[in-house]
Amino acid sequence: MSWIKTGTISVTNGSATVTGAGTSWVGTAQAGYGILMPNGLLYEIEGVVSDASITLAKVYEGTTQTGQAYAIVPTQGLTAVLVDAVNALMTNYQGVYDTIGQGKFPDGSLSAGGVRFTSDEDTGIRRTAANAASLMAGGADIIEWLSSSIKLHKTVTGDAVQSSATDTTAGVLLTLGAFGLGNLSGPPLWPNTSLNDCTGVGAGIYGVNGDHDLDGRLGAVGVVYFTPRINSLNQFVQTFYTTSGEIYNRASNGGTIDDPVWDWQSVLRSTTGGITTINGAVIQALTITIADDAVGEVEPKNKGGYIFLSSDNDNDYPGSVTPVVAWFDVGTSSACFQIFTAARGAVSTGAMTGTTGTDDYITVSAHSDGKLYIENRSGQSRKYTIHILG
Incomplete structure (x- = not known):
């Protein structure tokens, strides 16, 4: 590091103050450096007061002088300052090293997760209990995982969920009312023009508004429960409940999934008034x-x-x-x-x-x-x- 020589100095015998002219000592000189004085001796700098004032570690012993040349000599004082700064940094970092530095995060809370974002502190991850944690957003738990189970606290949406009550996409989650199951407001209408056509229909409960090619023997309005029996024969079962209290059962006897062969030989009909018909009896x-x-x-x-x-x-x-x-x-x-x-x-x-x-x-x-x-x-x-x- 170069010596500092810019400007001139004035000193007074018996004084520890060095006054500069045209000097700029703040940020360049520091305590511990040496300064070569007009009497030819090297003095230790005790502190930098300003760009134009330095305090010596002991009083100047030479004659009073003004406008004299000088030289500030960097010493090991810079290294000492650096060591002190590093020690302070290590002390401050120790708390980080003992926790987050080893992958150990605080529990956090709903308002400030243990792992969170600077601009969104109530969104992140928090520990909810022993062996339990939660993904949170907006100060609310969304998904909580425990040692024995996973809890969902919000409604599941997106591509992994049925888009409608009759969505037959493989691998997606069924929604309430899917294929008429669990829907108190009424089942979806049968999606095809005929109940003999099973293409794209999942097992479930469907509303029927029209005869739908049921041999003309059923009421025009009712509910059909449809169950596919997945096997090599492509067999299906349908139970039809009419609004007039009649019940009909039938099953396909084979064919293909797109063109099943239906057998109406086994029919159950139940009406009001304590009258039940089974195969005509x-x-x-x-x-x-x-x-x-x-x-x-x-x-x-x-x-x-x-x-x-x-x-x-x-x-x-x-x-x-x-x-x-x-x-x-x-x-x-x-x-x-x-x-x-x-x-x-x-x-x-x-x-x-x-x-x-x-x-x-x-x-x-x-x-x-x-x-x-x-x-x-x-x-x-x-x-x-x-x-x-x-």
Whole structure:
């Protein structure tokens, strides 16, 4: 480093002050440097006061002089200052080295994450508990991971989620209401013009508004539950619920996924009024209360079949007192044949008036008008349980 010689100095015997003219000592000279004085001796600089004033470590012993040449000599003082600065830096850095320098971050909080951004301190990562941490944004936890599970605190959106209730993209997350599942406001409409066309349809529940080529046997409005059975035969199952209370089942018997072969042989139909149809067979179930010496009427869905009738003395249901089991025909040639009756049960044909049959009996009669008549002459009002198979 060059010696400093710019300008001149003035000194006074017995004084430690050196005054400069045309000098610039701040930033160039410093404590510990030496200064060659007019008396030819080297003095130690104790401190730099300004660009034009220096304080010596001891008083000047030469004669008073003005406008004299001088030379400031750099010494090991610069190295000492550098060492002090490095030591101070190491002391300050020790706290960083012991924590972040070893990958150890503070827990942080919702307002200031342990790992965060200078301009967005409430966005980053924080420790939420032992063995648990969270990705946070805007002062709220978004994704929290624990040793046993992962918690999502916000709704998942983006390319990894279904874009609609009928989005069939492979590998994406299903949303609430996907293919009609879990949607309280109603299922999506069947996406094709016919229920026979399964292209692009996922398993689920769909609304149907129109016949959709269902052999014309179904109501125009309803809900279909569709289940693909993935195997070599490309089989499918559909259950259709109409708004009129009917239920139909069918399954494809093969074909391809784009052109399945449907089989409507197995059909279940359930309607209101206690009537169920299975493959054309009708099951009716009902209860009626008939006063003493009075008649109840039942109109079977089919003209022929079997009737099972029972009652209790105290009107409770079901009961086993005075049961009647009979085969009937309510067509043009009415008939009623007893299969089983209790001691006070009977069968007949034709209309009943309430006092037609034997007193103290319960009589079941088939009439050509299409009705079954139950006459109660048991001596009290009774509730009757009736099952009809036809």
